[in-house]
Amino acid sequence: MNILDIIGPVMVGPSSSHTAGAARIGQVALKLLGEEVRSAKIRLHGSFLATGKGHGTDRALVAGLLGLSVDDRRIPDSFWLAKERGMDFEISGITLADAHPNSVKLEVMSESGRKLELVAASIGGGRIRICEIDGLRADFSAEAPTVVVFNQDRPGCIVKVTSRLGSAGVNIATMQVYRDERGGHAVMVIEVDQQLPEGCIGRLEQEEGIEKVIYLCME
Amino acid sequence: MYQSLGELCRKAEEEKKSFWEVVQADDCRERQIPEKTSFAQMKAMYLAMKEADASYDPKLYSRSGLTGRDGGKMQRYVDREETICGPFLGRVMEKALKMGESNACMKRIVAAPTAGACGVVPAVLLAMQETAGYSDEEMTQALYVAAGIGGVIASRAFISGAQGGCQAEVGSASSMAAGAAAFLRGADASAIAHGAAMAMKNLLGLVCDPVAGLVEVPCVKRNVAGAVVALAAADMALAGIRSKIPPDEVIDAMRSVGQDMPVCVRETGEGGLAATPSGERMKDYLTQG
Numbered sequence A: 001m002n003i004l005d006i007i008g009p010v011m012v013g014p015s016s017s018h019t020a021g022a023a024r025i026g027q028v029a030l031k032l033l034g035e036e037v038r039s040a041k042i043r044l045h046g047s048f049l050a051t052g053k054g055h056g057t058d059r060a061l062v063a064g065l066l067g068l069s070v071d072d073r074r075i076p077d078s079f080w081l082a083k084e085r086g087m088d089f090e091i092s093g094i095t096l097a098d099a100h101p102n103s104v105k106l107e108v109m110s111e112s113g114r115k116l117e118l119v120a121a122s123i124g125g126g127r128i129r130i131c132e133i134d135g136l137r138a139d140f141s142a143e144a145p146t147v148v149v150f151n152q153d154r155p156g157c158i159v160k161v162t163s164r165l166g167s168a169g170v171n172i173a174t175m176q177v178y179r180d181e182r183g184g185h186a187v188m189v190i191e192v193d194q195q196l197p198e199g200c201i202g203r204l205e206q207e208e209g210i211e212k213v214i215y216l217c218m219e
Numbered sequence B: 001m002y003q004s005l006g007e008l009c010r011k012a013e014e015e016k017k018s019f020w021e022v023v024q025a026d027d028c029r030e031r032q033i034p035e036k037t038s039f040a041q042m043k044a045m046y047l048a049m050k051e052a053d054a055s056y057d058p059k060l061y062s063r064s065g066l067t068g069r070d071g072g073k074m075q076r077y078v079d080r081e082e083t084i085c086g087p088f089l090g091r092v093m094e095k096a097l098k099m100g101e102s103n104a105c106m107k108r109i110v111a112a113p114t115a116g117a118c119g120v121v122p123a124v125l126l127a128m129q130e131t132a133g134y135s136d137e138e139m140t141q142a143l144y145v146a147a148g149i150g151g152v153i154a155s156r157a158f159i160s161g162a163q164g165g166c167q168a169e170v171g172s173a174s175s176m177a178a179g180a181a182a183f184l185r186g187a188d189a190s191a192i193a194h195g196a197a198m199a200m201k202n203l204l205g206l207v208c209d210p211v212a213g214l215v216e217v218p219c220v221k222r223n224v225a226g227a228v229v230a231l232a233a234a235d236m237a238l239a240g241i242r243s244k245i246p247p248d249e250v251i252d253a254m255r256s257v258g259q260d261m262p263v264c265v266r267e268t269g270e271g272g273l274a275a276t277p278s279g280e281r282m283k284d285y286l287t288q289g
């Protein structure tokens, strides 16, 4: 947090958690998918479901999925904009286990068939946490440049990734590792201090045992 | 960000700097940016506040229909020169209502410190600039003062209704605006801190009880309270009056009052005004429709 979180952000109202945070979650989902969103299932949980309509949470999420930022004046008209750009979406309620009251589950798909499932929470002041990616647990804010690595859960994967980053001159700020079951799929969430150099992702993806690498940089 | 107003004031005195310069230096150190960049960013926030005020639409209602058009009503009333509080405070109230309504109507605003309390700081600052003709640069310095105070409150206590009730949102905004207003009138660091403390003291205990959980009723009108209290506190500080309880202790009191507040009056929309028969009726109507 810094003084521009105190005076700021510039945002479309009415609520930093229910509107600005929601738009940011949509934006992060779009970045994580890496391609334009063609269809989206939006499942609102808790307070997002109860007061989301009045706060424009629905419109803000759709706006974010279209790439609109939290201060974009078109947020209130995002449903119409989605129609114009040919993005289908469907909004409903869901009860997520152990979730923050302002949570949403997103299932998005691109034209080429790329898919992503995401659970995220808006934790106040427009800040967010990503809690789940493709069914695997995670916990990051998307504020720092973040590398998300999906890999097979077996020895040696982590060291390959960290040494690649190290030799690219990228310093790791935080790192989390999650997996679904022993020897199954795992995910590494790595927040880094520097932006990743060109080509780094491609080289990471070629490493054995690495299934998919996503690089998220919101700036 | 600083965790103590006392420490911030000491730093200003030691280094013979103005309150705002200490806040700016801290920002530059924290984010590793030059002064020019920091200043330009803060100025952009002030200009965005100005723009938000100017683009108020007097015809708009919020999606729920609970808010809208009061800013226009107030403006016409102030124009008729009939206000009890005089033309200056009239403008302040008008701007606070307008910003709160713009927020409820999904227009672009600047959270300060939150969206719900976004009308307090600009109502005070914009009205002061309009009447006294301060430059945008001076106003940006004032915004640093507000940010410094808000930063201490956020570090020592909290700035969200869910954590500490409305005293944490409108109370904090009022405290920030009081310090900024006193600064514009030449107050030194200690007077700024005491202005901030006196505003906070006047709003201590304020609950967060939005009808139907929406940032509309009572939020919009509470921005008026925050702005008016801020100016009164700034005037007290400029008169040489000091808070008997030191500023940092006042903020600590806000934290402990907030922690003790029942959950039903911490943004859940289950207590206070939200739980009145009329509040419940509005909620039922909205959830059915």
Ligand code: SF4
Pocket: B116, B117, B160, B161, B162, B165, B166, B167, B169, B170, B207, B208, B209, B210, B214, B215, B216, B218, B219, B222, B267
């Ligand atoms: S009542 Fe609650 S939601 Fe409304 S401004 Fe105050 S703290 Fe924010």
